[in-house]
Amino acid sequence: MAIAFSRFVESPPSRFLLHKLLKREKSGATRVERYLKAYARGEELREAYYWFFKKVLEKGLESFIGSEGREELRKALLDPYFRKGLVNIIRGLAYFGVRKPFTPGAPFLIVWDVTYACNLKCKHCYASAGKPLVDELTTEAALKVVDILGEAGVVAIAFSGGEPLMRKDLYELIDRAKEYEMQVSIATNGTLLTRDRARELKKHKVDFIQVSLDGTKEIHEKFRGVPGIYGKTIEGIKNSVDVGITTCISMTATKLNYRYVPAVMDLAEKLGVQYFMLYNFIPTGRGESVLDLTPGEREEILKLLWRRLNESRVNFLSTAPYYARIALQNKKCYLATHFYNVELSGRLTTLADFIGGCGAGRFYMGLKPNGDMQPCVFLPVKLGNIKQFSSGDEYLEFWRKNRLLEKLRNKELIEICGECPYRYVCGGCRARAYAYFRNCLAPDPGCILAYRRLATKDKWFSARRNLGQAALVQN
Numbered sequence: 001m002a003i004a005f006s007r008f009v010e011s012p013p014s015r016f017l018l019h020k021l022l023k024r025e026k027s028g029a030t031r032v033e034r035y036l037k038a039y040a041r042g043e044e045l046r047e048a049y050y051w052f053f054k055k056v057l058e059k060g061l062e063s064f065i066g067s068e069g070r071e072e073l074r075k076a077l078l079d080p081y082f083r084k085g086l087v088n089i090i091r092g093l094a095y096f097g098v099r100k101p102f103t104p105g106a107p108f109l110i111v112w113d114v115t116y117a118c119n120l121k122c123k124h125c126y127a128s129a130g131k132p133l134v135d136e137l138t139t140e141a142a143l144k145v146v147d148i149l150g151e152a153g154v155v156a157i158a159f160s161g162g163e164p165l166m167r168k169d170l171y172e173l174i175d176r177a178k179e180y181e182m183q184v185s186i187a188t189n190g191t192l193l194t195r196d197r198a199r200e201l202k203k204h205k206v207d208f209i210q211v212s213l214d215g216t217k218e219i220h221e222k223f224r225g226v227p228g229i230y231g232k233t234i235e236g237i238k239n240s241v242d243v244g245i246t247t248c249i250s251m252t253a254t255k256l257n258y259r260y261v262p263a264v265m266d267l268a269e270k271l272g273v274q275y276f277m278l279y280n281f282i283p284t285g286r287g288e289s290v291l292d293l294t295p296g297e298r299e300e301i302l303k304l305l306w307r308r309l310n311e312s313r314v315n316f317l318s319t320a321p322y323y324a325r326i327a328l329q330n331k332k333c334y335l336a337t338h339f340y341n342v343e344l345s346g347r348l349t350t351l352a353d354f355i356g357g358c359g360a361g362r363f364y365m366g367l368k369p370n371g372d373m374q375p376c377v378f379l380p381v382k383l384g385n386i387k388q389f390s391s392g393d394e395y396l397e398f399w400r401k402n403r404l405l406e407k408l409r410n411k412e413l414i415e416i417c418g419e420c421p422y423r424y425v426c427g428g429c430r431a432r433a434y435a436y437f438r439n440c441l442a443p444d445p446g447c448i449l450a451y452r453r454l455a456t457k458d459k460w461f462s463a464r465r466n467l468g469q470a471a472l473v474q475n
């Protein structure tokens with residue numbers, strides 16, 4: 001069915017018509033946005049392009065879900081985030097066709113480190129944060145960035161850092177993102193998340209707050225470099241939960257703390273958060289490679305996460321892309337992405353190959369406080385600076401044509417991973433590959449399957465020698 005859909009969408013007349021759907025109207029919105037609203041309300045528009053739009057929508061539905069999903073789709077389309085996501089998918093079909101994995105018409109998510117100012121000194125910080133950069137974006141320039149992303153159709157922004165709550169104009173940036181109906185999340189260390197601030201964030205319609213917690217009091221404070229902050233972090237989590245914002249505890253697993261992962265999972269359940277995110281430590285920035293887990297240790301932690309996911313009301317996520325492989329090896333088809341987990345069955349299982357896997361430069365991009373763009377916040381390769389664009393359309397042109405982004409989207413190009421049956425749902429972490437081999441298309445040595453094949457190669461041994469990485473010695 002996916003093949004039939006792909007043939008239909010990729011025919012030259014369909015591609016031509018898809019571009020017509022994306023034409024901006026006088027209101028500044030695209031034709032397809034108006035059509036989606038009409039479809040959600042069950043209206044029939046007497047326009048030739050509307051007939052084609054319905055054909056694409058219903059053929060896509062038929063291919064991946066089945067026509068019985070039509071009523072649910074109408075209901076879901078009443079949600080502005082869902083509509084925004086669908087416009088992005090239609091734009092992706094017009095620009096790139098039906099790719100495996102799929103590339104949307106604009107990033108779904110931008111993780112934006114709005115400042116490198118931070119009140120903590122975490123050992124693993126990818127941003128080496130502490131003081132703000134000298135050239136951080138002014139309020140005016142940062143608002144312009146939100147305009148560019150909003151016009152381009154970006155669905156979600158995560159304000160991160162550094163400590164984003166130290167940025168004085170954060171509420172202004174949130175409000176501007178909300179004008180474009182973007183989903184907004186905040187990734188914070190939690191120590192500044194007082195009850196008043198949590199209420200204020202709720203008032204500004206923040207959808208999601210992620211607070212970092214790396215173990216017990218002793219471990220957390222050792223990790224975060226400042227004594228006495230554990231209590232404030234826990235208070236921050238409670239405040240976020242209490243004001244009714246969807247809350248996530250995030251933990252970065254390293255040699256120092258991975259034995260405490262189960263304890264933090266228990267705490268996540270006790271504190272009533274909805275999500276627990278296990279970050280896959282990448283040796284970049286201040287994060288030294290001696291902190292890294294071996295592939296075997298990582299595999300065990302991910303299996304534990306998987307078991308807990310099946311037993312708990314908390315949604316256990318991970319940024320390690322091999323999490324999807326572990327699910328499939330346990331005979332369940334999970335769409336295990338960095339942002340959500342969905343169990344797939346029946347015809348929906350075909351979706352995993354289209355959506356899953358490392359999203360760097362494909363589903364998401366990172367942005368530094370000075371506007372420098374990276375495929376992922378953990379992958380320190382500068383692609384340009386967002387200040388170079390004067391409009392959302394110019395940004396979209398860059399998204400379509402940038403050579404490195406195009407390479408990152410093609411999983412067949414990746415050494416070792418490119419031959420792996422899990423390449424579309426996983427594809428390895430490109431930031432980890434870069435950290436170890438200075439090559440975004442190298443294998444990911446954090447995965448046990450890639451590790452076994454790498455261990456037989458000369459290149460592997462020279463990488464270990466060059467980087468002195470004890471972590472890569474399998475246990």
Ligand code: SF4
Nearest residue numbers: 417420426427428447
């Ligand atoms: S070999 Fe690569 S694609 Fe396969 S599971 Fe490991 S990291 Fe993922």
Ligand code: SF4
Nearest residue numbers: 358360376429430431
């Ligand atoms: S490179 Fe990919 S897998 Fe690694 S952290 Fe970034 S988005 Fe996630």
